[in-house]
Amino acid sequence: MATTIAGGLQTVGSAIKSAAVDDKKAADITRDTVAVKHGKFITTDHGVPVHNTDNWLRVVDGHHSGPSLLEDQIAREKIHRFDHERIPERVVHARGTGAFGNFRLTESAADVTSAGVLTDTSRTTPVFVRFSTVQGSRGSADTVRDVRGFAVKFYTDEGNWDIVGNNIPVFFIQDSIKFPDFVHAVKPEPHNEVPQGQTAHNNFWDFAFLHSEATHMFMWAMSDRAIPRSFRMMQGFGVNTFSLVNKEGQRHFVKFHFIPQLGVHSLVWDEALKLAGQDPDFHRKDLMEAIDNGAYPKWDFAIQTIPEERQDDFEFDILDATKIWPEDLVPLRVIGELELNRNIDEFFPQTEQVAFCTSHVVPGIDFSDDPLLQGRNFSYFDTQISRLGINWEELPINRPVCPVMNHNRDGAMRHRITKGTVNYWPNRLEACPPANIEQGGFRSYPQRIAGIKDRALSPKFKEHHNQAQLFYNSLSDHEKAHVAKALSFELDHCDDPIVYKRMTMRLAEIDLPLAQQVATMVGAPTPEKAGKQNHGKKAKGLSQLDFAPKSPTIASRRIAIIIADGFDPVAFAGMKGVITTAGALPFVIGTRRQPIFADGEDTSSSSGVIPDHQYDGMRSTMFDATFIPGGSSVMALAKIGEIRHWIAESFGHLKAIGATGEAVGLVRQVLADVDLHFATTTSDGTVESYGVVTSAGPYKPESFKEGFQILKDST
Ligand code: HDD
DSSP: OHHHHHHHHHHHHHHTSOSSOOHHHHHHSOTTTOOOSTTOSOBOTTSOBOSOSSSOOEEEOSSOEEEEOTTOHHHHHHHHHHHTOOOOOOSSOOSEEEEEEEEEESSOOTTTOOOGGGTOTTOEEEEEEEEEOSSSOTTSOTTSSSOOEEEEEEEETTEEEEEEEESSSSOSOSSGGGHHHHHHHHSSOTTTOOOSSOOOSHHHHHHHHHOGGGHHHHHHHTSGGGSBSOGGGSOEEOOSOEEEEOTTOOEEEEEEEEEETTOOOBOOHHHHHHHHHHOTTHHHHHHHHHHHTTOOOEEEEEEEEEEGGGTTOSSSOTTOTTOOOOTTTSOOEEEEEEEEEEEOSOHIIIIITOOOOTTOOOTTEEOOOOHHHHHHHHHHHHHHHHHHOTTGGGSGGGOOSSOOOOSOOOOTTOOOOOOSSOOSSSOTTOOSOOOOTTTTOOOOOOOOOOOOOOSOOOGGGGOOSHHHHHHHHHSOHHHHHHHHHHHHHHHHTOOOHHHHHHHHHHHHTTOHHHHHHHHHHHTOOOOOSOSSOOOOOOOTTSSGGGOOOSSOOOTTOEEEEEOOTTBOHHHHHHHHHHHHHTTOEEEEEESSSSOBOBTTOOTTSSOSBOOSEEGGGOOGGGOSEEEEOOBTHHHHHHTOHHHHHHHHHHHHTTOEEEEOTHHHHHHHHHTTTSOBOOOEEOTTSOEEEOOOBOOSSSOOOHHHHHHHHHHHHHO
């Protein structure tokens, strides 16, 4: 916008002598001559300054408002533009949030690829990442139970490379032709467009039963992976099997991984449910707040590779997207780091219009015959055309940073100018020739293939339970308990008995006790015997407990400090200081958003603490922990039901609760039956010991307890 204005000014300015009109000169120039000063005033889209955008042009006589005039090109443009603001939302992954950042290669992978982005450690490659849910519409809530999209656009020197992944390493289906059926089944049902942002309905679970290939994936979707605490604390997976090709032309099959340096953390289900209503934009705000506060989220980038000649060495087909490559069979190799460090400037042009394609690979990276990837490669470009038009790659957010030159022409909204008299190849002028391999031209891997045409998959694709068992067996007890509760919740929302009865039979093929527990909860016949021998195998990297933070921290965690008149200023200042020093974000929650006075302070002065929020505007679910300083304030807090609920709910969500002095008694009172340890603050404000309410539940926020340790050590 500003460049257009400056350009416009340039024209007008040249009529008034100097091209560059600085503010001082501009003051001398009345609005009649140069109507626009460097974009400070509203204009029409055709650049004409507007003096009144609040009234339609109409006939008036000083007493009556007469008819509005069709001639009003300014009002018409404004309404036209409004009427055509919406574009089709994504057919899946409609709800998303994006940010900019960089990818830094830390170890060259030249042994397996020739791609510059994965071999040149001197590079820092700009990226844009969009996180998303799958099922809900563009305006649905962030914290629903769902898979999370994890799409990364690398603007490399050799063109854009898109990894269009999820936070779960496998998928519901093996063959992309099933995708429309899957999406129709998971999305709101055709007769009533219910439910929004949920898989808890007949059609999804009917589909899941009728496609046993979906078993492994729905076990992940029923785990805590599907209710992440933050986009910053979840893994990313390319899911499909791609290929890497090195300079010698050797191929390795590859899977891509993003491992969050903050560790993998989830909400608890009750919290996720409440946040969906209390703060539907929780994850979006969390990412933006962290970046605004300099707590840039980082992920280790890792690859798993299998040399082409070992393709058939596994009990599963390595091209099957419903299967992982267990780490003990195919180790991960960390070769880079992804960091997000810049929030978007405007949502629609960037996050809404960003468009990813699995078919966007750069030389050194290629596809595999993964039947899901093959269909994806067709679908993404196709869907962008209907969403953004054929020239969608000219939009700034989608435009490569390297030169684009070809003989593609025209189409709606084309704005790249390609000068010259030929737009075809070969041509007599040798204009815009292809690049040979040595010049960096992309060459598909010369794979030898043989076989017959048939609608079929290879035999190994027919096994659908081993890895679902491997996943469930590898979970900790409390993660398994959460899976059972999630399945009970989901199937409780299925009112067609055939759906939930058949699903409990499917669960018996994974784990009989799980199936029996869920069947009891949802009123299905209790399965008597396991459908399939459970080999009891486990694997690393499947439980969230395998992903502790690289270095325990409470940085970017949101901590509520609850006060009322008469709070203990030493405890308040002491704890607020160490929380801030540790990089966490303290939010003072008061009984009002007016001055709150410390113990003994003169209430007539205006010196009190101005809280960030008053308690009725917030909920414990929006914070990772709570601290309540002592003081005479506690008597008032003890009488406020919302505050007592805040304490009880925080405990129910297994969160750390800190308290000092009289507040210890309040917390103890509210939570009579648990073991409590509390911070005691000495008179000079140091925290002698620290403490948290530790629930009996296993889900202690280790990183947070460590964080309190940091608070203690840092006082
Ligand atoms: Fe997809 C969007 C991830 C299977 C067809 N998909 C989309 C997005 C993500 C994924 C993260 C949102 C991208 C963004 O933020 O704009 N999709 C996956 C993963 C899959 C997968 C990890 C399984 C491995 N998708 C899949 C299949 C098909 C599609 C099998 C079709 C055959 N996906 C699409 C799409 C979307 C899309 C319809 C809708 C919006 C878009 O492309 O840009 O083309």
